[in-house]
Amino acid sequence: MKKKTRATGSRVSKRRKPAQANGKARPGRRAAGAKDDTKAEIQRLRSQLAKALVRVEQLQAAAETDFLLEIPNRRGFERELGRAISYIQRYHASGALIVLDVDRLKPINDNFGHAAGDEVLKAIVAVLSRQIRSSDVIGRLGGDEFALLLWNLSETDARAKAAALEEDIDGLSVAFAGSTVATGVSAGVAILGVHSDAARALAEADRAMYLRKAQRRHEVSDPSFPADRRATP
Numbered sequence: 001m002k003k004k005t006r007a008t009g010s011r012v013s014k015r016r017k018p019a020q021a022n023g024k025a026r027p028g029r030r031a032a033g034a035k036d037d038t039k040a041e042i043q044r045l046r047s048q049l050a051k052a053l054v055r056v057e058q059l060q061a062a063a064e065t066d067f068l069l070e071i072p073n074r075r076g077f078e079r080e081l082g083r084a085i086s087y088i089q090r091y092h093a094s095g096a097l098i099v100l101d102v103d104r105l106k107p108i109n110d111n112f113g114h115a116a117g118d119e120v121l122k123a124i125v126a127v128l129s130r131q132i133r134s135s136d137v138i139g140r141l142g143g144d145e146f147a148l149l150l151w152n153l154s155e156t157d158a159r160a161k162a163a164a165l166e167e168d169i170d171g172l173s174v175a176f177a178g179s180t181v182a183t184g185v186s187a188g189v190a191i192l193g194v195h196s197d198a199a200r201a202l203a204e205a206d207r208a209m210y211l212r213k214a215q216r217r218h219e220v221s222d223p224s225f226p227a228d229r230r231a232t233p
Contacts, residue, residue: 066140068118069125077139077147081198084137084149088192095151095192096158099205100128100165101213102144103184116176120183123174131165146185147205155191162187186213 064076072080081097088095102124109117121144128138128148137149148165150158170184188209190201 069121069140071125072137072139074139074141077137077141077149078198078202080137080139081147081149081201084151085192085196085198085201088196089194092194093152094154095149096153096155096161097190097192097201097205098148098150098158098162098165098187099141099190099202099209100146100148100162100169100185100187101209102146103186103213103216105144105183108181108183112176112179112181116174116181119176120174120181123172124169124183124185127168127172128165131161131168141202147202155189158189158191162189184216186210186216188212 064072064079066073084095087093102121105117105120108120121140124146125138128146132138132148132150135151139147139149141147150161153161166185166187172183174181174183186209188205188207188211190196190205190208192201
């Protein structure tokens with residue numbers, strides 16, 4: 001009886017060993033696998049986040065860009081102006097804001113069509129772009145209104161720049177559908193300093209622009225004003 005008992009115990013012991021060998025995975029392997037899965041998921045999420053951030057930047061740029069002229073629209077320009085004023089206030093730098101209103105754009109659109117008006121606007125932007133530095137900013141505030149953000153200009157220099165821009169664009173002519181289309185601009189200036197505010201600066205330059213437009217109308221009606229300088233605002 002004792003021998004049978006020992007033999008039986010030996011067989012039971014042998015049967016249990018394979019069960020232990022084929023049981024659950026070791027804790028170390030299970031933890032390593034979970035860690036690898038976590039790393040892969042983090043990498044995937046980081047990749048998705050990077051793509052989302054790029055897309056956000058693209059959409060923001062599109063929302064702040066004039067699709068016709070490929071320059072900042074009012075939203076984009078106001079953001080750049082706000083940044084510039086913050087820099088000026090922090091580092092006691094200087095700058096100038098020039099607002100320009102295009103003359104006779106509505107009659108051009110009415111007589112020649114909006115395609116002609118678009119060509120005039122593109123020609124004006126080309127003139128403005130040649131007159132500013134790479135650090136300056138040009139933006140379209142509205143249908144026929146532009147703004148320039150110019151760095152490190154005194155009031156005298158800023159007003160001289162505004163007069164030069166008026167003169168260059170007054171002499172601009174655009175060929176369209178066999179006709180020559182002429183235009184002009186009226187410019188107003190606001191000086192940017194440590195006490196400037198973006199909204200107030202735009203309002204100041206806008207008021208100066210309308211005063212200049214009224215002055216140019218008076219010049220046109222004045223017989224003593226040279227005929228070759230008469231561009232009807």
